[in-house]
Each structure stands twice: as structure tokens, then as C-alpha cells.
Amino acid sequence: MKIVEVFVQDGQIVGAEWLARAAGVHRQLRPHLPDDYAAKMARVLQDARMALAVEGDAVLGLAVYRWHENTFDGLKFYIDDLVTDEVRRSEGVGHALIAHLQQAANELGANGLVLDSGTQRTQAHKFYFREGFVIPAFNFKKSFS
Secondary structure (H helix, E strand, C coil), X not given: CEEEEEEEECCEEECHHHHHHHHHHHHHHCCCCCCCHHHHHHHHCCCXXXXXXXXXXXXXXXXXXXXXXXXXXXXEEEEEEEEECHHHCCCCHHHHHHHXXXXXXXXXXXXXXXXXXXXXXXXXXXXXXXXXXXCCCCCCCCCCC
């Protein structure tokens, strides 16, 4: 297994050939993603990056992440999405992605990783706890119609 990075540089997607391969795994977490996955991800990757755990031509898992500085965390390294293909769970894919993200965060000077996870995702929460994550705060959301 290796980690492949997908990102936008000079207006072009580096690693674009991986996007179509990533779509099915990504939809396991985000089934609402549009049919034009590549266009959606081109927009998202303007301000984020994607790390793919791959083996041969297969995407085993992925993480979408970004960083920014704020007054609370300093340099905040935020994971938008983290998913392992359901047929490859408990094989170390998620751990490899977290290790990759931790190294990237360290290189940038961030002091940790941050993510949100839906309250219904109890199996994912067990994984996050095993990986050393804690729940330091509640996340509040106000939706607009």
C-alpha cells in the first residue's frame, strides 16, 4: 500500500487520473456526491488536498484535508473526509492514512489533527479513539432553508 496525493497546482489537478477510482470509495461516506464527481472535487481541491491509500490501481481509502490558522487552535489541520473501502476495513488502511496526515500536519507546524464525525458513526468513533483522538468540544450547526 502507498499513499498518493491529489491536489490543485497552477489550476490543474495533480493526480487527476485517481479521481474516478476514488469516487466509489468516497461515496461510501458521502453518497450524496454529484454524478460529476471530478468537477465537484476540482472545486473542493482548490482549498484542500486528498490523500489516497492505493494498492496497484485500486483505491483502498481516502482522506480529504485542509489547514488554516485560527485563534483557538493556531494552525488547524482539519480532516473533511476519512473513509476506508468497506471491504478493506480493519486492514490498516485508516491507520496508514492517519499516519500520513499526522506527518503532513507535523511538517506544517500544526499540533494535532481535527475532524468531525456524525453521532451515528459509532464504528468510526471506535477507530478514532484507538488512533488517539479525543472529544474536546461539541460542534454546533445552524442550517438555513
